[in-house]
Amino acid sequence: MFYGTDLTSRLMLGTAQYPSPAVLAEAIAASGTQVITVSLRREGPGGAGFRDLVAASGCRVLPNTAGCHSVSEAVTTARMAREVFATDWIKLEVIGHADTLQPDPFATVEAARILCDEGFEVFPYTTDDLIVGEKLIEAGCRVLMPWGAPIGSGQGLSDVGALRRMRAHFDGVPLVIDAGLGAPSEAARAMELGFDAVLLNTAVARAGDPVAMARAFGQAVAAGRAAHGAGLMEPRDMAAPSTPVFGLAVL
Amino acid sequence: MTSAADFPPDFPPDFSVLGAGVAGLCTATALAERGARVELIDTDPAPRGASWYAGGMLAPFCEGEAAPEAVVQAGQLACDWWAARVPGVARRGTLVVAPPRDRAELDRYARATRAHERVDPGALEPALAGRFATGLHFPTEAHLDPRAARRALADRLRGLGAALHFGAATEPRGRIVDCRGLAARDRLPDLRAVRGEMLIVEAPDVTLTRPVRLLHPRFPCYVVPRADHRFMIGATMVESDLTGPVTARAMMELLSAAYTLHPAFAEAQVIETGAGLRPALPDNLPRVIERGDRVFVAGLHRHGFLMSPHLAETAAAILTKENAHADPA
Numbered sequence: 245m246f247y248g249t250d251l252t253s254r255l256m257l258g259t260a261q262y263p264s265p266a267v268l269a270e271a272i273a274a275s276g277t278q279v280i281t282v283s284l285r286r287e288g289p290g291g292a293g294f295r296d297l298v299a300a301s302g303c304r305v306l307p308n309t310a311g312c313h314s315v316s317e318a319v320t321t322a323r324m325a326r327e328v329f330a331t332d333w334i335k336l337e338v339i340g341h342a343d344t345l346q347p348d349p350f351a352t353v354e355a356a357r358i359l360c361d362e363g364f365e366v367f368p369y370t371t372d373d374l375i376v377g378e379k380l381i382e383a384g385c386r387v388l389m390p391w392g393a394p395i396g397s398g399q400g401l402s403d404v405g406a407l408r409r410m411r412a413h414f415d416g417v418p419l420v421i422d423a424g425l426g427a428p429s430e431a432a433r434a435m436e437l438g439f440d441a442v443l444l445n446t447a448v449a450r451a452g453d454p455v456a457m458a459r460a461f462g463q464a465v466a467a468g469r470a471a472h473g474a475g476l477m478e479p480r481d482m483a484a485p486s487t488p489v490f491g492l493a494v495l
Numbered sequence: 496m497t498s499a500a501d502f503p504p505d506f507p508p509d510f511s512v513l514g515a516g517v518a519g520l521c522t523a524t525a526l527a528e529r530g531a532r533v534e535l536i537d538t539d540p541a542p543r544g545a546s547w548y549a550g551g552m553l554a555p556f557c558e559g560e561a562a563p564e565a566v567v568q569a570g571q572l573a574c575d576w577w578a579a580r581v582p583g584v585a586r587r588g589t590l591v592v593a594p595p596r597d598r599a600e601l602d603r604y605a606r607a608t609r610a611h612e613r614v615d616p617g618a619l620e621p622a623l624a625g626r627f628a629t630g631l632h633f634p635t636e637a638h639l640d641p642r643a644a645r646r647a648l649a650d651r652l653r654g655l656g657a658a659l660h661f662g663a664a665t666e667p668r669g670r671i672v673d674c675r676g677l678a679a680r681d682r683l684p685d686l687r688a689v690r691g692e693m694l695i696v697e698a699p700d701v702t703l704t705r706p707v708r709l710l711h712p713r714f715p716c717y718v719v720p721r722a723d724h725r726f727m728i729g730a731t732m733v734e735s736d737l738t739g740p741v742t743a744r745a746m747m748e749l750l751s752a753a754y755t756l757h758p759a760f761a762e763a764q765v766i767e768t769g770a771g772l773r774p775a776l777p778d779n780l781p782r783v784i785e786r787g788d789r790v791f792v793a794g795l796h797r798h799g800f801l802m803s804p805h806l807a808e809t810a811a812a813i814l815t816k817e818n819a820h821a822d823p824a
Contacts, residue, residue: 263561265687266778286744290737293687297777396712452607 246387246418246441247333247365249304253278254435255465256306256420258445262454265297271448271458272301276466279304281335281443284325285311295328306367308335313342318355322364334359335389335422335443337369345395345423349376353383360384369422372406374413381417388417389443392434393424396446400430404437411438428457428464435468436476501534501658502668508532508658509818511667512674515659516544517641518792519674520648521803524580525811526672527655531818534669535652540662544676546799548693548771550719550729551641552706553577553801554589556610556633563780566798569805574637576804581647584639587705591631592616592623594755600710605631622702622757638706640721641800670818672810673791677736677774683784683793688736688772691797692745693729696753698763701726709756716752725766728753732797741768773797783810790814 256279262268272280280303287294299305307325312318315338322334338355340348347369353376359366360383368380372390380388390410393399401407402424411419421434422443431442442465451457502508508531512523515537523535555570578584591611593601605611614632617624653659673679680686701724708717719727731745746768753760776782776794781802784791790813792806 263563264775264777264779269777286733287735288737290688290690290735291733293736294734297687450603 246367251278251441253462253465254441254469255431255462256281256441256443257448257458258443259283259298260310260445261449265294267454268449269297269301270455272303274455275448275458275462277303277458277462279306281306281308281445282329283308283310284328285309285317285321289324289328304333305329305331306333306335307331309337311339312337313339313348315351315355315358318351319358322355322359323362326364332363332365333367334364335367335369347371347391349373349379352376353379356380356385357383367420372403372410374410377410377414381414386417387420388414389420389422391423392421392430392442395423397424398426398447399424400426401433401437404433407434407437407439428460431461432464432468432471435465436471438472441465502532506532507668508534509669510534510672510814511536511669512672513537513667514544514673514675514678515539515542515649515661516674516676517546517549517645517799517803518676518795518806519672520645520652521807522672522674522792522810523652523657524648524655525804525807526814527652527657529811529815531811531815532656532669533652534658534660534665534667536660536665536667538662538664542661543771545691545771545773545795546641546645548691548730548769549641549799550693550706550717550727551639551644551800552589552717552719553584553637553639554633554706555801556608556636557589557591557708558798558801559609560604560607562798563778565780566802570798570801572808573801573804574635576808577639577644577800578637580651581639581644583643583647584637585705586635586637588619588632588634589636589638589706589708590614590616590619590623591633591708591710592627592629592756593710595628597711598629600712601629601631604710608633610635620703620705620707623707626757636706638719639800644800670814671789672814673789673793676795677772679774679791679793682786682789683776683791685776686774686794687734687777689775689796690733690735690737690770691730691773692733692741692749692770693727693768694741694746694749694765695721695725695727695767695769696760696763696765697723697725698757698760699724700759700762701757707756709752711752711755714748714752716749718753718756726753726760726763730797736772738772739770741770745770781806783813785813 309318338351393402418440420441559567611631616630775796
């Protein structure tokens, strides 16, 4: 449950960098996603034409504060997003470094506190740091969005150990892997680890065929989630034949 | 500015082309070349529109990176079409490079496009020698100076007997061909604006002879050489219909990309900054639309100079055929 909303599809899609709004609409449909993120910072109030096309998808919109580098920018953008999209949901992104797009954890926590106090339902983009995660929960967040790898890098889950610890530590808190995924197998892996959803953009938008890639990610996320629910076997050091070998003739 | 030629009241023009941007100029030309009586009307005394800010690249294969195959196909007509009508079409290809750490972008670009070869960028453009280890050359592509080309095409139209009415409120008297760009939103509600920002700089220390595209994960840019060491640096793509001057962010991104291409751009003088609104349909594919009593050449997006020739010929073929049926004489 994400702030009281249950989602059947656990894939969230970004809407930037597609060849056209028409391709984006097809990709959304093919992926089966129910939640799309839309940025506001750069397009501003003049982006209504694009937003109308996005709204026509029927998906729930998770506005984001992409491109914000300070608490005040992020808070202002969030308030504007609330007006424009008529939703309390906000994906909070406060970037600490323009080149790596690494989140600024201090500013993110501060902005999260302000926004939660104003009744926003905040989805904070964060690292896999447990203490930062705790501070965000303390600030009022009821979802966390740790990165898999730096935004747009396509490196997948670059620190699986840290993500496992995060999953174990925040038992019961919805965790969404946000950013860095390149291949559907990585999305499936995130779901197998017990994460509640994945959010991605570049891997689909910039694929040779974004619609086919969106479908592939949708299937991978569904498969990973089903596998987690079914209970994965633990890896073993020795081979363990699935049929008994005892008594076979030795030739 | 209204041309001296006009059609007498008792013998009105066959077609009234609205909008004197690149789409209107090409469409009026294609009609006039088929012998039709054409007037070209623009409410602006000095028409600009999105194509005023264009790069003027005739690069169908490069555009194929993000554009549909239809653009790659139809765009291949553009080079010959322009060369037959205006001076200054330079057939020197396009060079695509990426900074060393963004090499993956170049590989992706190569996979997404065709009709290119791997080259040493310094061998094609000595100014880039030693700066980029590898690049892609699209040898069949070309470029032109968009403003000079527009002027030349307008002159040619006058020579073909067309009447050009700019600035005054002129009542169209012929069948309307609507090439008004984003202004056609009043009749084509699907049109939206994609804002583009550009700069023109003068850099005496830089010599480039063909458009160079610099790939970057966040702000790809191109530099198109113009006469006298001037360069057009473009262009942003923002889903916004805000008019108004170029933003500081756009300028920083474009200049930092140009600087990455060649450090001597840091010493360039910024001659002009500009921002225009590209008209785009939901699939970003330019097309001829017949709706109501009008024919539209619409949604040129970032393909004004590339796609106008094909769309103009398509529209003119439809319209003159109709005209022949209506008036068998």
